[in-house]
Each structure stands twice: as structure tokens, then as C-alpha cells.
Amino acid sequence: MLSLHQVEHHYNGVPVLQAIDLALAAGEIMCLLGPSGCGKTTLLRVIAGLEEGSGGDVRLEGQSLAAVPAHQRGFGLMFQDYALFPHLTVAQNVAFGLRMQRLPAAQQPERIQAVLRLVGLAGFDGRDISTLSGGEKQRVALARSLAPQPRLLMLDEPLGALDALLRERLVVELRDIIRAAGLTALYVTHDRQEAFAIADRIAIMNDGRMEQLDTPEGLYMQPRTAFVARFLGLNNVLPVQALTPQGARTAAGTFAVAGAPPLVLLHPDAITLDEDGPLPGTVTERTFQGDHYRMQVQTDAGALRFRLSRAGVVPLVGQSVRLRCDRVIGLSG
Amino acid sequence: MDRSRPGALNAWRRWAGNGVPARAGQAVLLLPVIFLALFFLYPLLAILDYSLRPAGVVDLSGFARIITSAYYRDTVVFTIGQAALSTLFTLALALPGAYVFVRYDFPGRDTLLALSAVPFVLPTVVVAAAFSALIGERGLVNSLLMSVLHLADAPLRLERTLAIILIVHVFYNYAVALRLITAYWANQSPRMEEAARLLGCAGWRLWWEIRLPLLRPALLAAAVLVFIFTFTSFGVVLILGGVRFATLEVQIYYQALNLFDLPVAAALALVQMALMFGLLLVYTRLQRQMSVDWQSVQRVARAPRRRTEKLFLAGNLLLMAGLLFAPPLALLLRSLTFASDRPTLAYYLLLTQNPRDSILFVPPLYAIGNSLVFALVTLLLALVLGVLTAILIERRQRWLRWLDALFMLPLVTSAVTLGFGYLIALDEPPLALRASPVIIPIAHTLVALPFVVRSLLPALRAIPPTLAPAAVTLGAAPWQVWRFIRLPLLSRSLVVGATFAFTVSMGEFGASLFIARPDTPTLPVVIFRLLGQPGADNYGQALALSVLLMLVCSLSFIIIERSRSAGVGEF
Numbered sequence: 001m002l003s004l005h006q007v008e009h010h011y012n013g014v015p016v017l018q019a020i021d022l023a024l025a026a027g028e029i030m031c032l033l034g035p036s037g038c039g040k041t042t043l044l045r046v047i048a049g050l051e052e053g054s055g056g057d058v059r060l061e062g063q064s065l066a067a068v069p070a071h072q073r074g075f076g077l078m079f080q081d082y083a084l085f086p087h088l089t090v091a092q093n094v095a096f097g098l099r100m101q102r103l104p105a106a107q108q109p110e111r112i113q114a115v116l117r118l119v120g121l122a123g124f125d126g127r128d129i130s131t132l133s134g135g136e137k138q139r140v141a142l143a144r145s146l147a148p149q150p151r152l153l154m155l156d157e158p159l160g161a162l163d164a165l166l167r168e169r170l171v172v173e174l175r176d177i178i179r180a181a182g183l184t185a186l187y188v189t190h191d192r193q194e195a196f197a198i199a200d201r202i203a204i205m206n207d208g209r210m211e212q213l214d215t216p217e218g219l220y221m222q223p224r225t226a227f228v229a230r231f232l233g234l235n236n237v238l239p240v241q242a243l244t245p246q247g248a249r250t251a252a253g254t255f256a257v258a259g260a261p262p263l264v265l266l267h268p269d270a271i272t273l274d275e276d277g278p279l280p281g282t283v284t285e286r287t288f289q290g291d292h293y294r295m296q297v298q299t300d301a302g303a304l305r306f307r308l309s310r311a312g313v314v315p316l317v318g319q320s321v322r323l324r325c326d327r328v329i330g331l332s333g
Numbered sequence: 334m335d336r337s338r339p340g341a342l343n344a345w346r347r348w349a350g351n352g353v354p355a356r357a358g359q360a361v362l363l364l365p366v367i368f369l370a371l372f373f374l375y376p377l378l379a380i381l382d383y384s385l386r387p388a389g390v391v392d393l394s395g396f397a398r399i400i401t402s403a404y405y406r407d408t409v410v411f412t413i414g415q416a417a418l419s420t421l422f423t424l425a426l427a428l429p430g431a432y433v434f435v436r437y438d439f440p441g442r443d444t445l446l447a448l449s450a451v452p453f454v455l456p457t458v459v460v461a462a463a464f465s466a467l468i469g470e471r472g473l474v475n476s477l478l479m480s481v482l483h484l485a486d487a488p489l490r491l492e493r494t495l496a497i498i499l500i501v502h503v504f505y506n507y508a509v510a511l512r513l514i515t516a517y518w519a520n521q522s523p524r525m526e527e528a529a530r531l532l533g534c535a536g537w538r539l540w541w542e543i544r545l546p547l548l549r550p551a552l553l554a555a556a557v558l559v560f561i562f563t564f565t566s567f568g569v570v571l572i573l574g575g576v577r578f579a580t581l582e583v584q585i586y587y588q589a590l591n592l593f594d595l596p597v598a599a600a601l602a603l604v605q606m607a608l609m610f611g612l613l614l615v616y617t618r619l620q621r622q623m624s625v626d627w628q629s630v631q632r633v634a635r636a637p638r639r640r641t642e643k644l645f646l647a648g649n650l651l652l653m654a655g656l657l658f659a660p661p662l663a664l665l666l667r668s669l670t671f672a673s674d675r676p677t678l679a680y681y682l683l684l685t686q687n688p689r690d691s692i693l694f695v696p697p698l699y700a701i702g703n704s705l706v707f708a709l710v711t712l713l714l715a716l717v718l719g720v721l722t723a724i725l726i727e728r729r730q731r732w733l734r735w736l737d738a739l740f741m742l743p744l745v746t747s748a749v750t751l752g753f754g755y756l757i758a759l760d761e762p763p764l765a766l767r768a769s770p771v772i773i774p775i776a777h778t779l780v781a782l783p784f785v786v787r788s789l790l791p792a793l794r795a796i797p798p799t800l801a802p803a804a805v806t807l808g809a810a811p812w813q814v815w816r817f818i819r820l821p822l823l824s825r826s827l828v829v830g831a832t833f834a835f836t837v838s839m840g841e842f843g844a845s846l847f848i849a850r851p852d853t854p855t856l857p858v859v860i861f862r863l864l865g866q867p868g869a870d871n872y873g874q875a876l877a878l879s880v881l882l883m884l885v886c887s888l889s890f891i892i893i894e895r896s897r898s899a900g901v902g903e904f
Binding site: 048049050069070071072073074075076077079081083084085086087096097100101144145148 | 527528529530531532534535538542546
């Protein structure tokens with residue numbers, strides 16, 4: 001439905017976005033995930049028409065949007081700080097887009113009520129914006145972008161201003177609302193848990209480039225670059241010392257990998273304690289996390305992190321152990 | 334001493350904090366209050382009393398004449414009307430100007446915004462002379478038109494019209510509105526406007542639905558402020574308006590000094606004070622609304638890109654530069670070229686002479702000496718009283734809270750009212766100061782005091798309260814705390830305050846016109862008299878004196894801008 005072709009953006013000569021290609025299917029929720037400053041918000045603004053791209057093309061159903069100004073694109077954008085209009089009430093904020101579309105006044109109340117019910121704010125119509133809590137403001141902002149039935153809904157860190165507990169609950173709610181409305185959505189966040197919870201597919205961005213685009217499971221199981229692995233919390237990345245016929249040789253042993261990667265990832269999910277394992281080390285961290293322990297073992301190849309189930313034997317800090325890893329993935333730099 | 338108890342620490346601070354032993358300190362601190370009571374409240378009360386009982390018995394005929402006469406009604410209508418028009422034009426020009434400063438980045442942006450404050454420090458007589466030199470009958474534009482079009486008479490006749498009054502009012506207040514709106518606007522999140530655009534809002538609807546409603550508090554505050562300033566306009570209307578136009582201020586002056594109808598003047602002054610007080614209440618209210626905290630402050634200024642943007646920017650900058658720089662430049666140019674085609678210092682040289690048929694008793698140059706002496710005395714008085722006032726207000730004791738407001742009152746009390754009050758109150762024992770030249774620096778000090786206090790207060794409040802106890806434990810006597818700790822920390826603010834006081838005194842016109850004695854006229858009064866006289870020599874000398882006064886004030890402006898660090902000074 002929406003496709004990006006080699007989109008570029010420069011700010012004062014500094015590249016902010018470089019050669020971004022992306023395609024969204026109708027009804028899909030896609031996440032742009034990356035650290036702050038990676039260009040994900042800028043990409044959103046280029047798609048919205050708030051920033052002019054310095055190159056490339058944004059197309060909707062195959063039609064270029066280059067000549068279409070922001071107010072005619074029919075996209076919804078929910079801002080991180082919500083950007084609610086402080087001079088209007090809740091209902092007037094929600095009605096704003098309808099008025100701009102010149103929807104007959106008689107039809108407006110019904111649409112407003114429906115949207116307010118959808119976000120769980122029935123009865124808030126006449127409330128002043130300044131009297132709302134953070135979570136309520138977030139819902140009004142969502143309702144305002146939903147009301148005109150946008151062709152594409154974009155959300156820029158919509159939960160960023162809320163505390164962690166509320167965020168966990170709202171992200172599921174947000175997904176259900178977007179699904180219920182049958183919308184195509186582009187969701188920007190720096191929080192991988194949020195991205196995992198909401199997205200059909202995730203595009204991980206770094207330094208203005210797209211690092212990898214895949215489903216949450218695909219990214220987690222098969223990261224392609226060291227950046228993606230580390231950003232997803234997969235930290236056991238080791239340099240490859242040499243490529244031998246047996247595979248890539250590292251300080252932790254030689255592993256069979258495809259291609260000629262400069263780095264490998266020892267996937268933490270596949271690290272286990274094994275008395276006959278090839279990797280000797282000493283436990284340096286053992287943190288109780290409820291259903292599992294977070295472990296860190298110092299080996300000759302460096303510190304390796306992994307989880308241990310509460311069910312088995314959990315060695316103490318200072319104890320010597322041997323490890324094995326059954327899933328080693330080659331990474332590009 | 335028990336340092337763990339805040340009460341004890343506060344008591345200690347109160348004692349050591351002022352740097353003077355308690356009882357003597359209290360007495361010294363009362364000086365500003367006494368000064369204000371004698372030279373501000375007493376004269377105003379005298380006007381009140383006089384308006385109700387001109388001859389000792391209750392007699393409201395002054396009010397009766399104001400109410401029944403169409404003439405005075407016209408004065409009130411004109412005062413309000415011209416103020417409303419001035420406000421409208423000022424805002425209409427300042428709003429696009431503010432847009433330019435908020436949205437566009439261009440070379441010289443910050444300098445231009447700083448320079449826009451220049452009209453603040455220019456005395457009314459100088460501005461009147463400058464506009465006369467630019468677009469008056471004897472001005473630059475007319476003389477150019479006459480030589481180009483070979484005309485015998487000046488084609489542009491703006492003097493003694495409403496138009497020139499409005500133009501000068503816009504000149505004075507454009508920057509006031511521009512800065513107020515720009516500051517408010519720049520602190521607003523640009524996201525609201527973007528959200529509106531994505532919801533389908535563009536063009537004029539963006540202005541109408543989003544920008545104007547969001548700017549409402551700033552627009553209203555600017556409007557009320559400009560209205561207050563132009564409502565009390567005196568010098569501009571008196572000098573450029575001619576006899577046809579009179580604001581309440583000008584009418585008070587005519588009634589008191591030309592027609593000697595003191596009861597009517599007193600009644601008019603009372604009407605004026607009441608209206609001003611009401612406006613002031615509105616303004617304070619609005620100002621409180623202005624302090625709304627916005628979520629995120631982001632600079633959205635960027636270089637203009639499209640042709641229309643560039644044209645819009647250029648148009649606004651041209652207007653601003655024209656408004657700011659053309660009048661002063663015309664004044665300078667005209668003072669050198671009015672006499673002949675080639676630049677000459679003839680009028681400057683004439684200033685030293687005192688021809689027999691002069692309307693003045695002294696050579697004009699003497700007025701500069703008078704003004705300098707008055708300004709220096711004012712500087713000293715205002716600085717001493719200002720420091721004491723700031724200390725008094727800074728203590729924040731509950732019963733002192735109203736003092737802050739009280740010491741701001743002279744700022745909104747018109748100088749003409751003050752001068753008129755002196756005329757009535759200080760003419761007889763116990764305070765028969767009318768004949769003494771001391772009365773001028775006293776009046777100027779009152780006008781300058783709010784500026785000095787406003788410059789000092791933030792700096793005084795910024796001094797950490799633990800510094801004084803720290804110095805005392807190191808062996809500093811209370812006076813040494815002042816000498817080595819506080820005064821050095823206050824030095825920049827003291828320079829700003831002193832410069833303000835000096836500048837205010839040099840340019841003060843309304844009160845001086847009432848109280849300056851014929852043999853010791855101030856510079857603005859002499860310029861006014863010269864401007865009112867026929868003859869090229871008088872006009873030329875007025876221009877020359879105005880240039881000198883303008884240079885002094887510009888120098889002050891530079892000193893103030895240099896000494897004022899960002900964020901210091903609450904206005």
C-alpha cells in the first residue's frame with residue numbers, strides 16, 4: 001500500500017536518512033525501531049509530508065506523494081507529546097479533523113462518540129485538555145488521529161511519556177484498537193518490548209539506515225548485524241579470528257557458519273551448562289529474575305550472558321562451569 | 334546558635350543579611366517608602382483633593398464641566414480612538430514580524446531583535462524631531478520629492494494629522510508587541526500546528542483555527558500594553574499633532590499651563606488615573622495567563638526556502654529596518670543638511686549662542702549641562718533608593734508584599750499627572766520645592782525607580798542565601814559582606830540600573846515641562862520650545878540638539894545591552 005524508494009534526507013548537509021526502501025501491506029502494523037537519533041522520527045515526518053525528503057520517493061498505492069502537501073495526504077499522526085489543542089475540549093479536538101474534511105455537522109457527533117468509545121473515553125466530551133491525566137491525553141490524541149479514518153496511521157513514540165507499568169498495558173490495548181479499526185499503521189519506538197508486542201514486522205534503523213526488516217521472531221532468532229543483535233539484547237558477539245574449512249574460528253571455538261562473517265553471535269537461548277561442553281568459565285553473575293536466573297560466565301572469549309531455568313541446577317557465583325552453545329549465527333559488522 | 338533550627342537561621346539571616354544592625358537598618362530601609370509617600374502619593378492625593386475641593390470646599394464643577402462639555406468628551410473619545418487604532422496597526426504589523434522571527438533563520442536575526450528595542454530608550458522629543466525630519470513638511474522625504482518633481486511646496490503634508498501620530502505610535506510600540514509575541518510563540522510546541530496540518534488544516538484556516546487561538550494570551554497582553562502606552566501618549570501628540578489633536582494627557586497640560594483651569598485639569602487627571610488603573614488590572618491578569626508552561630521548547634527556525642517565503646521575509650525586514658533606522662538617520666542627515674545643500678555643522682555651532690530675540694534665557698548648549706547635572710543627581714538618588722527598595726522587597730515578609738506593587742506604580746502613572754501633582758502639592762509649605770531645581774531630579778528619580786528596582790531584584794534574588802553566613806563565619810563584618818560579596822555580585826545589574834536612571838532622566842519630558850524653571854530648562858524642554866518656533870534656525874537647532882540627545886541615549890542602550898546577561902531583568 002505504502003512504499004518508500006531510496007528515500008534520503010539531509011539536514012544542513014548531514015545525512016539523516018540514507019537509501020530507505022520499505023513497503024507496507026494494507027492492514028499491517030509495522031514498527032520502526034532504533035535508538036534515539038537513528039532517523040526513525042524523521043522518516044515518519046517525511047512520510048507525513050512535514051519534512052521534504054532530499055531524494056527518493058514516497059508512494060501510496062503506486063502514486064507518488066511528492067506533490068501532495070501534508071494536509072491533503074489523509075494520514076494520521078500521533079505525536080509523542082500528543083500536541084493536543086489546549087484551546088479546545090476533548091470532543092472539539094476529536095472533531096477537528098472531521099471539520100477540516102467538511103463532514104456534515106449532523107454526522108459528526110456520532111463519529112466522535114464512536115471513536116471516544118473505542119479508546120475508552122466515553123463521557124469525556126466536554127472535558128478541558130488541561131484536566132486530563134497522561135494516559136487520558138494519550139487516548140484523546142489517538143482518538144483525534146483515528147476520527148478522520150486515515151489511510152495510514154503513524155504513531156511517534158505514543159507511549160514514550162508514560163510510566164513503564166502503564167505502557168505495558170496500553171501497548172496491547174493500542175494494538176487491539178488499531179486492529180479493530182482495520183488500519184495500516186507505522187509505529188515508531190525505541191523500546192524493543194513495545195515493538196515485539198505491537199508489530200507484524202519490525203524495521204530496525206541505525207544511523208539513518210535500515211539495518212534489517214523482519215517479523216519479531218525472525219529478527220530475534222536470526223539477526224543479521226551486530227547492531228541488531230545488540231539492540232535486541234543479544235550481547236554474546238565474538239570476533240572471528242580466521243576462517244577455516246571447519247568454519248569460523250573464535251576465542252570460544254570454531255563454529256560452522258554460512259558465508260564469511262566478521263562476527264558471530266552465540267545465541268543466549270542456546271547456551272546451556274554441560275559438564276562436557278567445550279567452553280570453560282567462572283560464574284560472575286547470578287541474578288534471580290522470578291521464573292529464571294540471569295547468568296554471566298567469564299570465559300577466555302569474554303563474558304557470556306544467558307538464562308537458566310529455575311528448575312535445574314543453578315551454580316553460584318565463583319563456581320567453575322563448562323558451557324556449550326548450539327546456535328551460532330554469523331553477523332556482518 | 335542552633336544551626337539545625339531554620340527559625341534561628343532565618344533570624345540570623347535577617348540580622349546579618351541586610352548588613353546593618355537591626356534598628357538602624359530598618360530606619361534606612363524606610364527611606365524609599367518615605368520618598369515615595371512624599372513625592373508620589375502626596376502629589377497624587379493632592380490632585381484627588383484638588384479635583385474634589387478646588388477652593389477648600391467641596392466643588393464638583395470641574396467634573397460637571399467635563400461631563401457636560403462635548404469638547405472634553407471629544408478628548409476622551411479621541412484618546413481612546415487613537416489608542417485603539419495605534420494598537421490595531423501595531424499588532425497588524427508585529428504579528429507577521431513575529432512569525433518571521435519564530436519561523437525563519439537568517440543572518441543578523443538576533444542582532445536585529447536586540448536593536449528593535451532602541452525606540453525604548455529614545456526620548457519622545459527626539460522621536461518627534463526624527464519623524465519631523467523624515468516625513469514632516471521640512472523633512473527629508475519632502476525635500477527629495479520637491480527637488481525631483483520641481484515643486485514649490487511640500488507635497489506630503491503629514492504634520493498635524495492623525496496619520497503621523499499613528500505612525501510614531503507604531504514606531505514606539507512595534508518592538509514591544511513583536512518581542513512579546515515572539516517570546517510567547519517561540520516557546521510553543523510546533524507539534525500542535527503540524528498536528529493540525531495532518532488533520533487537513535492549511536492556509537488561512539491554520540491562522541484562524543490554531544495560530545491565533547494559541548497566541549491569544551500574548552496578543553491580548555500586547556494589545557493592552559500598547560493601548561496603555563498610546564493612551565497616555567503626550568509628547569508625540571503635543572509636538573506632532575498640533576492644536577487639533579489632544580489626548581487626555583495633552584488636555585491636562587493645556588488646561589493647567591495654558592488656560593490655568595486647574596479644577597478641570599485635576600478632574601481630567603483623575604479620570605485618566607482611574608482608566609489607567611483599570612487597564613493595569615486587566616494587564617496584570619493577562620500576564621498571569623501568559624506564564625502557562627508549554628511542554629517542549631524547540632527552535633523551529635529555518636532558512637526560508639521558497640520564493641514566497643523569501644519575499645515575505647524580505648518585506649518584513651524592510652519594514653522593520655525602515656521603521657527602526659530611517660527616522661534616526663533622517664534626523665542625523667537633516668541636522669547636517671537642512672541649512673544648505675552641503676553638510677554643515679552650522680546648527681551645532683549656533684547652539685552656543687544666545688541671540689537677543691531667543692525664546693530661551695540661555696544658550697541651548699546650557700540645557701545640555703542642566704540635563705547632565707540632573708541626570709547624574711537622578712542616577713545617584715535612584716541607585717541608592719533602588720538598592721534600598723530592592724533589599725526591602727527581597728526580604729519577602731508578608732506585610733511587605735504590597736510594596737512590590739506599590740513601587741511599580743510610578744511606571745504606569747503618567748509623567749504629566751506627576752508633574753501636575755507637583756505643581757499643586759509642592760507649591761506651598763511644608764514642601765515648597767517648586768522654585769528649587771532639586772524638584773526635577775526628584776521627579777526623574779520617581780520615573781526611573783521602577784526600572785532600577787526591576788534590574789536589581791533578579792540579581793539580588795539570585796545570590797545564594799548561604800553566602801552571607803559563610804562570609805560572616807570567615808570573619809567579615811556586615812558592611813564587609815556588602816562591600817566584598819553582594820556589591821560585586823550585583824555590579825552588572827547596578828550598571829544597568831544606573832544607565833536606565835540616567836537615560837530616563839535625560840529624556841524625560843512630560844513632568845519636566847511642568848516643573849522645569851525657565852532659567853534651568855532641560856534638553857527635551859528646549860528641543861520642544863525650539864520645535865514650536867518658526868524659523869529655520871530654531872528648527873535646525875532643535876534637530877542638532879535631538880541628535881546629541883539621541884547619541885547619548887544610543888550609548889546608554891549599548892551599555893545596557895552589553896551589561897545585561899541573558900535572562901536578567903524582569904519586565
